[in-house]
Amino acid sequence: MKVLITGVDGYSGWPLALHLLARGHEVVGLDNFVTRRRVREVGSWSATPIPSFPRRQVAVREVLGKELVFHRGSLTDWEFVRNVLSTERPDAVVHLAEQRSAPYSMIDVHHAVTTQVENLTGTLHLLYGLRECCPGAHLVKMGTMGEYGTPNTDIPEGFFDVEFRGRKDHLPFPRQAGSWYHWSKVFDSGDVMFATRIWGLRATDVMQGVIYGVRTPEITDDRLLTRFDFDETWGTALNRFIAQAVLGLPLTPYGKGEQKRGFIALEDSMQSLTIALEHPPSPGEYRVFNQFDAAYSVNELAELTARVAREFGLNPTIDHPPDPRVEAEQHYYHPLHDHLLALGYHRTRELEEVVREIFHDLLRFRRRLQARRHVVLPTVQWRMPDSRPLLAARHPTAPAPPSENAPESPPAGSPTA
Numbered sequence: 001m002k003v004l005i006t007g008v009d010g011y012s013g014w015p016l017a018l019h020l021l022a023r024g025h026e027v028v029g030l031d032n033f034v035t036r037r038r039v040r041e042v043g044s045w046s047a048t049p050i051p052s053f054p055r056r057q058v059a060v061r062e063v064l065g066k067e068l069v070f071h072r073g074s075l076t077d078w079e080f081v082r083n084v085l086s087t088e089r090p091d092a093v094v095h096l097a098e099q100r101s102a103p104y105s106m107i108d109v110h111h112a113v114t115t116q117v118e119n120l121t122g123t124l125h126l127l128y129g130l131r132e133c134c135p136g137a138h139l140v141k142m143g144t145m146g147e148y149g150t151p152n153t154d155i156p157e158g159f160f161d162v163e164f165r166g167r168k169d170h171l172p173f174p175r176q177a178g179s180w181y182h183w184s185k186v187f188d189s190g191d192v193m194f195a196t197r198i199w200g201l202r203a204t205d206v207m208q209g210v211i212y213g214v215r216t217p218e219i220t221d222d223r224l225l226t227r228f229d230f231d232e233t234w235g236t237a238l239n240r241f242i243a244q245a246v247l248g249l250p251l252t253p254y255g256k257g258e259q260k261r262g263f264i265a266l267e268d269s270m271q272s273l274t275i276a277l278e279h280p281p282s283p284g285e286y287r288v289f290n291q292f293d294a295a296y297s298v299n300e301l302a303e304l305t306a307r308v309a310r311e312f313g314l315n316p317t318i319d320h321p322p323d324p325r326v327e328a329e330q331h332y333y334h335p336l337h338d339h340l341l342a343l344g345y346h347r348t349r350e351l352e353e354v355v356r357e358i359f360h361d362l363l364r365f366r367r368r369l370q371a372r373r374h375v376v377l378p379t380v381q382w383r384m385p386d387s388r389p390l391l392a393a394r395h396p397t398a399p400a401p402p403s404e405n406a407p408e409s410p411p412a413g414s415p416t417a
């Protein structure tokens, strides 16, 4: 099968390309390297050193003996998208090329607009490009479990049965995203679903949980490593905790730390995307996969990180800075995830062993973490600068917003730069 990966230079696009090539698929990638630029914009870099893309292609040739075809350009450029699709005519497109940081989208109006305009434009260009150049191709679109928010009910896979005033229907499950970034994914989902209905395209919308890990079986050489972000804007909570432990800083679950999310190992995420590709939906079908293995609270991640850190002679403490986000710090969380299991997916990696593996890698690259140790703690706030009057008017018993309570100085042991 010929697969086009948009965002092939990214954290998950790169190992997916390696995995599909190793399975004998033909892989074409595109990217505009904007994640590399935006990570630099916030003063950070990947803890793992990432070669330039041409060097990555050479490494693929030398290590895997495979060719990875590449097109440099942005999905926001319609002519570029149309050219790539009409030249390559892929059997499937895995769409990963979006601005994927919630904090980045919350920095200010410009970052919010950039996130939504780019993400929606890229998806619409792909949908129109598929319609024009290869309408039979299968679009695997990367959404996020964050589209659903944290409702006080179980979360189905995309759709659920509703009965209202005596009438029944099978409808999209309500979305309650928690950032401008997550809302861009919600709007994308609507657009993809609509395109399958009006044009008969086939699509899998993957509600992906948070991915963890830095290795897959194909990454047998440092030149094939994927990126590992650890700063407040681009790093996941788990990535930041492991980096903090390596740097001798306290681990910092925000607020009460009871926020729960679904997680999946990088290797298993590759497995499930491959299963989706190798079992395409029918023309006109829009299906949704909730892609995660287990839900963990932020406290559980911090405690597990601290436990594994001790095996490496590190002894991190755990602090709880105020939560910069507007989110429920304690809530019910029970999403379903049966669709991939029905197609043969099975979990192969446990969180603890992967965390151990990440420690091995990060300790090798400790100096790269040291050089950017000032980027780990949160600075981006979800709330208005002074939201107390607004909150008090809406909720007379609302507590003062954390931004008001934020300590003048960072927690003990925090970087001072």
Ligand SMILES: NC(=O)c1ccc[n+]([C@@H]2O[C@H](COP(=O)([O-])OP(=O)(O)OC[C@H]3O[C@@H](n4cnc5c(N)ncnc54)[C@H](O)[C@@H]3O)[C@@H](O)[C@H]2O)c1
Pocket: 006, 007, 008, 009, 010, 011, 012, 013, 030, 031, 032, 033, 034, 035, 036, 073, 074, 075, 076, 095, 096, 097, 098, 099, 100, 118, 122, 142, 143, 144, 145, 208, 209, 210, 211, 212, 236
């Ligand atoms: N990593 C996770 O834990 C996670 C969880 C849920 C959903 N997702 C989603 O999965 C997808 C991939 O995530 P990732 O972690 O690999 O992100 P990433 O930022 O590392 O990779 C995305 C790649 O796409 C490229 N890109 C972005 N916009 C582009 C554009 N307009 N044109 C061309 N290239 C562009 C970037 O340069 C980058 O190389 C994203 O859509 C993200 O929202 C990721």
